[in-house]
Structure formats: C-alpha cells, structure tokens
Amino acid sequence: MPAAASRAVITPAVDRFAVGVYDFASFTARFFVELVRPPWHPRAFVEQCMEIGVRSLPLISLTAFVVGFVFTTQSRPSLASFGASSWLPSLITIAIVRALAPLVTALICSGRVGSHIGAELGSMRVTEQIDAMEVSAINPFKYLVFTRTLATTFMIPTLTMFSGIVAMTGSFLNVAAHERTSLPAYVWDGFDQISFLDLWSLLVRAVVFGFTIGIISCYQGYHASGGTRGVGRAANAAVVLSMFAIFIEEALIVQVIGALRGD
Amino acid sequence: MKKSFGDRPILRGVDLDVHRSETVVVLGKSGTGKSVLTKTVVGLLRVDEGTVHVLGQEVGSLTVRQLDALRVRIGYSFQHSALYDSMTIAENVAFPLVMNDKRVSRGEVADRVDAALESVGLLHAKPQMPAELSGGQQKRVGIARALILEPEVMLYDEPTAGLDPLTCGEINDLIVQVRETHHTSAIVITHDLASAKHVGDRVAMLIDGRILGGGTFDELFAMDHPQVRSFYAYNFTDEASP
Incomplete structure (x- = not known):
C-alpha cells in the first residue's frame, strides 16, 4: 500500500483505539502475572468480597425473585394452551440455569459493582491517592486492581448460584399456588432436563462475567483523568463497557455450549 | 534533564x-x-x-x-495531601509501614504512628477521617505519613x-x-x-x-x-x- 494511503487509514482515532486495546491487554496480562506473585493482600480481598458480594445480596435477591415469579406467570398461559402446564418447572429451571441467573446477576453487578469500582478507583486516581501508594513503595495495581478483580471473579459466581436459587424459589411459590405442586416434585421436574454441561456452563459464564466486570471497571477507574468529570466518565464507561462485553461473551459462550451439546 | x-x-x-x-x-x-x-x-x-x-x-x-x-x-508530601479517604488518620499514617514491613508488630506500628502524629501535633486526630480535618491538618497528616518510613x-x-x-x-x-x-x-x-x-x-x-x-x-x-x-x-x- 502506498505511504499516502496507509496514512489515510491510520487516523488519530484508529491510533487511539489500537493503543487502548494494547493498554487493556497489558493491564489484563498484568493481573495474571500478579496472580502468581506475592503478596496477595488477603484482608483487602475479603473486604472487597464483602463489598461486592454481601452488599449486592438485597438487590440480587429482589431481582431474582421477581424474575422467577414473573417469568413463571408469563409462561403459564402459553404452556396451558397446549395442556403442558406440568412442564413449567422444567421450562423455568432450564431458563434460569442456562440464561437468566448468570445474565441477570452479571448485568445487575455490572451496574452496582462496576460503577462502584470505576468511581472509587477514578476518585483515587484524580486525587493522587494511587500515586501516594506508588511513592510509598506499595504496588497499587496489586492492592487495588488485583484484589477487586479477584473478588468479582469469586463473588459473581457465588451470587449467580444464589440468584438461581432465589429465582427458582420465586417460581416455585408461583407454581405451588397455582398447580399445587410440592417442593420435591418441583425440584425433580425442574432438574430432570438439566445436564452436567448446563451446570458447568453456568459456572464458566459466571466466572467469565465476574472477571470481565472486575477488570474493565478497574481499568476505567485506574486510568481516569480530568477531575470529577473524569470520575463520572470512568464510572459510566465501567458499566457500559462491562455490559457490552457481557453480551458479546454470552453470545460466544452460547455458541460454544450449543456446539458441545450437539444442538 | x-x-x-x-x-x-x-x-x-x-x-x-x-x-x-x-x-x-x-x-x-x-x-x-x-x-x-x-x-x-x-x-x-x-x-x-x-x-x-x-x-x-x-x-x-x-x-x-x-x-x-x-x-x-523518600518521603513525598502531595499538594492536595492525597490521604486515603476510606481510612482513618491512624490507618493512613500506618499504611506505608504495614505494607512495607510485614514483620513489624502491632505495638510498634501503634508507637510509630503516635510518634509521627505527635511530631505534627495531630495525635488527637487518630480516629478521625481525612474529610473531618481542615486543609492544613490534612497537609500535616500527609507529612506524618511521609515521615513514618523515616526517609532521608x-x-x-x-x-x-x-x-x-x-x-x-x-x-x-x-x-x-x-x-x-x-x-x-x-x-x-x-x-x-x-x-x-x-x-x-x-x-x-x-x-x-x-x-x-x-x-x-x-x-x-x-x-x-x-x-x-x-x-x-x-x-x-x-x-x-x-
């Protein structure tokens, strides 16, 4: 390609995008380097698990319960028209395990946790608190980014399991009220169609989504600049980019799992 | 340069x-x-x-x-103090010491934090949060934090x-x-x-x-x-x- 044409292709915007992708890849790679290098700051990790996991429980519980209850209500007429109301537990369980629990939990957490991490680290960056760590010979990446990303990677799968149970509880209460089904029967029917691959893919999804939320939110906050506006932008970008990445990952994982299942 | x-x-x-x-x-x-x-x-x-x-x-x-x-x-006192706003004053001052010397005992940390805060006249502010202090007090805490590692x-x-x-x-x-x-x-x-x-x-x-x-x-x-x-x-x- 002639030099003039190549200059036209690599515009400043393309250049910035390429540099951004490289920076993010380096940032992500650094997480894995730090994973095998002490110290690991267990106290900071536990604090983040509390912040990310325990404090998300009320919102996750409410959302999961409503999703399970409402999805059951909305599905009943369609199944009833075929005389297949007895399939409700199976349908709802498949929907929760294969899609709703990991996706709803990840989206809720990308909003609550992503904005929190983005704003917190962004604020620390613009007020020079991260520089203060660095000049005190403290590795801010290890103390701030590593512990938060590890905490999201551990806690979002835990929250996903929890939200799945709560969603199924909401669904069971609905089914029990209308179809007079007992809990053992509901669980038996529900898990009849669930395979080990479904549970495994649920866990893989949750781990991938948790890591994604942590690393993207930390990256945005860690590189914030421009005062309070920069903090706002970092928090916003943490949420939007986490959600965007989760949708892309979900689409890819569904394809892979489908291929493994032989769909 | x-x-x-x-x-x-x-x-x-x-x-x-x-x-x-x-x-x-x-x-x-x-x-x-x-x-x-x-x-x-x-x-x-x-x-x-x-x-x-x-x-x-x-x-x-x-x-x-x-x-x-x-x-x-090297001790570094920042223009806007750069105190960790999620930690108390005592935790702020102790943080560089605790993170850099894992063998230091709790008692020694407490003694050195007290000495550093006393040298800047803010021993009483130990349990307070940075936001509760004035700008001048925050600068003094920033200096105490820089001094905790006894810089040259x-x-x-x-x-x-x-x-x-x-x-x-x-x-x-x-x-x-x-x-x-x-x-x-x-x-x-x-x-x-x-x-x-x-x-x-x-x-x-x-x-x-x-x-x-x-x-x-x-x-x-x-x-x-x-x-x-x-x-x-x-x-x-x-x-x-x-």
Whole structure:
C-alpha cells in the first residue's frame, strides 16, 4: 500500500483505539502475572468480597425473585394452551440455569459493582491517592486492581448460584399456588432436563462475567483523568463497557455450549 | 534533564543538585512543571533526556524492586495531601509501614504512628477521617505519613498552597522541624516566597523549563530578570527587591 494511503487509514482515532486495546491487554496480562506473585493482600480481598458480594445480596435477591415469579406467570398461559402446564418447572429451571441467573446477576453487578469500582478507583486516581501508594513503595495495581478483580471473579459466581436459587424459589411459590405442586416434585421436574454441561456452563459464564466486570471497571477507574468529570466518565464507561462485553461473551459462550451439546 | 508531554516541552534542561540535610526550594508560576520535577525524582514520571540521581542511584535505570527500595527512603508530601479517604488518620499514617514491613508488630506500628502524629501535633486526630480535618491538618497528616518510613529525602509539593497565613507559618515551621529532627534533604516546590525564605537553604526558580539561580533567597532576587522581579513584586508589594 502506498505511504499516502496507509496514512489515510491510520487516523488519530484508529491510533487511539489500537493503543487502548494494547493498554487493556497489558493491564489484563498484568493481573495474571500478579496472580502468581506475592503478596496477595488477603484482608483487602475479603473486604472487597464483602463489598461486592454481601452488599449486592438485597438487590440480587429482589431481582431474582421477581424474575422467577414473573417469568413463571408469563409462561403459564402459553404452556396451558397446549395442556403442558406440568412442564413449567422444567421450562423455568432450564431458563434460569442456562440464561437468566448468570445474565441477570452479571448485568445487575455490572451496574452496582462496576460503577462502584470505576468511581472509587477514578476518585483515587484524580486525587493522587494511587500515586501516594506508588511513592510509598506499595504496588497499587496489586492492592487495588488485583484484589477487586479477584473478588468479582469469586463473588459473581457465588451470587449467580444464589440468584438461581432465589429465582427458582420465586417460581416455585408461583407454581405451588397455582398447580399445587410440592417442593420435591418441583425440584425433580425442574432438574430432570438439566445436564452436567448446563451446570458447568453456568459456572464458566459466571466466572467469565465476574472477571470481565472486575477488570474493565478497574481499568476505567485506574486510568481516569480530568477531575470529577473524569470520575463520572470512568464510572459510566465501567458499566457500559462491562455490559457490552457481557453480551458479546454470552453470545460466544452460547455458541460454544450449543456446539458441545450437539444442538 | 528534559521532559515533554506530547509535543509540549515542560522541562527543557533542568540541572539541580540537593546536598545532604539541605532544603532547596524551587519556585515557579503554575504550570511551569514544578510538580513534574518532583515526580521525576520519585520515579512517577520518566525523563525524556538526561538522568535523575537520588541517594547515589539513577532513578531511570532501576528495576521495579530497586525503585521501591529507593522510594522507601523518600518521603513525598502531595499538594492536595492525597490521604486515603476510606481510612482513618491512624490507618493512613500506618499504611506505608504495614505494607512495607510485614514483620513489624502491632505495638510498634501503634508507637510509630503516635510518634509521627505527635511530631505534627495531630495525635488527637487518630480516629478521625481525612474529610473531618481542615486543609492544613490534612497537609500535616500527609507529612506524618511521609515521615513514618523515616526517609532521608523529603519532597514537598506546594506545602502551603491554599492555606491561610497562620497555617502556612505552622507548615513552614514543621518543614524546618522535620529537617532538624530527621536530618532530611528536601526539595520544596512552591510559589510562596515567604515559605521559600523561611525553609530554603537555597532557592531556585523554574522559568521556561530551566532552573535559574540556586543560591540564597537574596541572591536569587538580586538577579535582574523580569520574571524574577515580577514574582517578587507580587509577593512583597511594599518592599523593594533585596
């Protein structure tokens, strides 16, 4: 390609995008380097698990319960028209395990946790608190980014399991009220169609989504600049980019799992 | 040494020495690169050309581990204090010590935190959060935090900026006290001439990315340089330059 044409292709915007992708890849790679290098700051990790996991429980519980209850209500007429109301537990369980629990939990957490991490680290960056760590010979990446990303990677799968149970509880209460089904029967029917691959893919999804939320939110906050506006932008970008990445990952994982299942 | 951001040169050839137990003040108007200068000393920024030597080591050539070992010997007081706003004052001061020395006992941490806070007159503020303190108190806590690792070099970035004259006086006295007690070498970045005169053994001025002067306060302001004279005239409107 002639030099003039190549200059036209690599515009400043393309250049910035390429540099951004490289920076993010380096940032992500650094997480894995730090994973095998002490110290690991267990106290900071536990604090983040509390912040990310325990404090998300009320919102996750409410959302999961409503999703399970409402999805059951909305599905009943369609199944009833075929005389297949007895399939409700199976349908709802498949929907929760294969899609709703990991996706709803990840989206809720990308909003609550992503904005929190983005704003917190962004604020620390613009007020020079991260520089203060660095000049005190403290590795801010290890103390701030590593512990938060590890905490999201551990806690979002835990929250996903929890939200799945709560969603199924909401669904069971609905089914029990209308179809007079007992809990053992509901669980038996529900898990009849669930395979080990479904549970495994649920866990893989949750781990991938948790890591994604942590690393993207930390990256945005860690590189914030421009005062309070920069903090706002970092928090916003943490949420939007986490959600965007989760949708892309979900689409890819569904394809892979489908291929493994032989769909 | 030289430092640019993109195509904007900030430091165009800075040459500055600081000797042991000496305080050198670097004056300059806002945006001239004074903070950039201190950040290159502690390795937060890398110079484009030239070298920075601190305690016999060239900052740019150090590995991460070596740079951390050097940073432990340097205390840095930030312009806006940069206190960790999620920690109490005691935790702020203890943090560098706890993170750098895993073998230190809780009792020793508590003793050293008490000593550092007592030296800046804020022992009573231990359980408070940074947001509950005034700007001057936050600066003093920032200095206490920098002192907890018993540094040999102190860097003060605008230590009196945004403070009332009485508090400025207290901070200046504290900087002198730190030098006398801990025998630290120091670079003080400021645009406050009263502070420069009070704390500086030598005073230099950063103009257009280069260092001017480097002798005593009176020697600097005896120079016939328009920016030096206007700097003096603004700070001491009732006095002729020395």
